[in-house]
Amino acid sequence: MQNIKKILFSIILVITMFMLPAHHVMADDNSNVNNTNDTSVKDIKEKGTLVVGVSADYPPYEFTAKVGDKTKYVGMDIDIARKIADDLGVKLELKNMDFDSLLVALETHKIDGVISAINPTPERRKNVDFTELYYSGKQVILVNEADRDKYQTKADFNGQTIGAQTGSLLYDLVKEQMPKAKVKGLAKLNNLVIALQTGKVQGVAMDQPTAEAYAVNNKGLVIMDPKFKVDADQTGYAMAFAKGSDALVDAANKSISEIKEQNLITNDYIPKASKYMKTTTEDNDLIDYWSYFLKGIEYTLLITAISVVIGFILGTLLALMRLSDNKIAHAISVAYIEFIRGTPLMVQVMFVYFGIGAVVQSLPALVAGIIATSLNSGAYIAEIIRSGIDSIEKGQTEAARSLGLTKNQTYRYVVIPQALKNIWPALGNEFITLIKESSIVSIIGVTDLMYQTQLVQSATYKGVAPLFVTMIIYFIMTFSLSKVLGHFERKMNHD
Incomplete structure (x- = not known):
């Protein structure tokens, strides 16, 4: 009953704000623009939680696993975020949402950071701050096994449709390097795989570890290498924080440096993610x-x-x-x-x-x-x-x-x-x-x-x-x- 009262109170409050003229909202929003004091780490420690946004449909980086009757977010990105939170001395809180909504949520301060195999492109750096790269992967295309011999190069997809996650580097790569192919963008990778299996698209561009996960768990899917030309700084993944959060970025970089020095991604995080994926494969009945x-x-x-x-x-x-x-x-x-x-x-x-x-x-x-x-x-x-x-x-x-x-x-x-x-x-x-x-x-x-x-x-x-x-x-x-x-x-x- 108490929770319902809180929900109703919040609804009344926001409906009232919804009816206010737009300039009031903008005025409040602009009031923080000139704030040059970086209290990002202090704010995180005071509230005791690090709220991180993820798009949990990208194994082995971030995905869900059933542990008992509960849903658990797992993957190498989740372990990296947990390491950063532990080093800050706070709890990690995860918010799962569509990939193309993550940076919007970060810019509007609904979350403190984003870790979701995000490439720190120059365009994104204009709006958010990134840590140093924590991992680099290869970009491939997932195709139906029946089309294994049909699609060997990028040119073989001319006139065909390639699926890619909206807002991702792969979406841009397909658009730029496969101009004679059509690109279909969707927010969820699961839906793109469905589109591939049902013939709506002829291939799905994704990171190689993720493609391998889907190929292993779906016998009718295989991987082909289109040999995308990608700059070295674009192939890597980094964690994103709100613009001006230099102290928080520095703290995260210290954790990432330790992860690299101890080789935790290769020795611990990826094997752990693979174990969850294997367990899910062995017991994935809908019931x-x-x-x-x-x-x-x-x-x-x-x-x-x-x-x-x-x-x-x-x-x-x-x-x-x-x-x-x-x-x-x-x-x-x-x-x-x-x-x-x-x-x-x-x-x-x-x-x-x-x-x-x-x-x-x-x-x-x-x-x-x-x-x-x-x-x-x-x-x-x-x-x-x-x-x-x-x-x-x-x-x-x-x-x-x-x-x-x-x-x-x-x-x-x-x-x-x-x-x-x-x-x-x-x-x-x-x-x-x-x-x-x-x-x-x-x-x-x-x-x-x-x-x-x-x-x-x-x-x-x-x-x-x-x-x-x-x-x-x-x-x-x-x-x-x-x-x-x-x-x-x-x-x-x-x-």
Whole structure:
């Protein structure tokens, strides 16, 4: 109960900030630009945690493994981050999200650092600070075994489609060095492998250790060497920190130097990652991951339930404002509804988490997801309620007023009950849609059903089977809700 109160309080706080003019946010954001005092290490030690962002779908660097009934983030990158945190004397906290969202999260201070096999390119150095390189790998292309003889060189892919992770060095390499091939970018490597197995792409560009992991665990996949031309400083990987965090970078470099001196990556980190990968391969039946799906269902239903309540309250308020004779209230309602309906939910989720979250530093991803879906749903519910009220004949209102009812009483006892009966099917559709649309919050690391599905894909190296299970679960949830809504609809019609 206490946690729910905290979530609701955070939602109210951020919704209030969401309605503030944009220049207030910018003013607060710019207030730190001129801060030349580097307190990065001091701040980390004071809070006692080092929050590091990862994209845990890139074995052996960072991936997930099932240890008992719990999900564990493992891999050489995770061990490096843990070493840095231990040397700082703090706990390591990991946040898993899409690869192309990591640097955004770092720049908006949602995390303290990023370690996810990131190449410190000149473009990235303009926005974040990097440590020295901790590892260098080779870039290859994963292809179907049936096409082993067909694709031997880069030129063999002319006119074909190559998949690469969005925002990665490999995406740029394919685009620049294979100009006659089409490049398809996706945020998750698992989805690119699925695209390869289903013939949507003819190859997937990735780091060699990662390609070997997928090839070992999928008999139908093999590796080919396209002989990419890469500068020496581009082949390596480094950890990223916020711009101006010189002290934190220096502290991380000390840990990385020790790792190199003791040869920990070769002697300890990679063998440990390989062991987890081997264990996963030996026991990767989907039934063993039921707890993953169960946790995803729990969060999906929580997000949907809270968003439905807030969305309905907000939608009712906006509908009444739009129908009001008050021009200011009417204008605010129209502007809000048109703006929210005119922008994608994904953008709204990212804006609330990364944009407003840059001001409200402690805003959790779960709360941000609930806020975004609630604000989005409220705009659509407002139009549903408004149309329902407009469908009531004016004679009903006039009759009620002639009997001495006030305007508020007329709405409460005459208009709203009849309108609710008319709009119930449309409201039901919106609630069902909300269950499915809540899957978008996975992009900011909320552990909903879609997020958990991606963890299962990463842990089992299976792409299609976990998606099929997720489809069945979503169908069961939406079908059950439609039956409940249908029961109340028949009851209202009977009355």
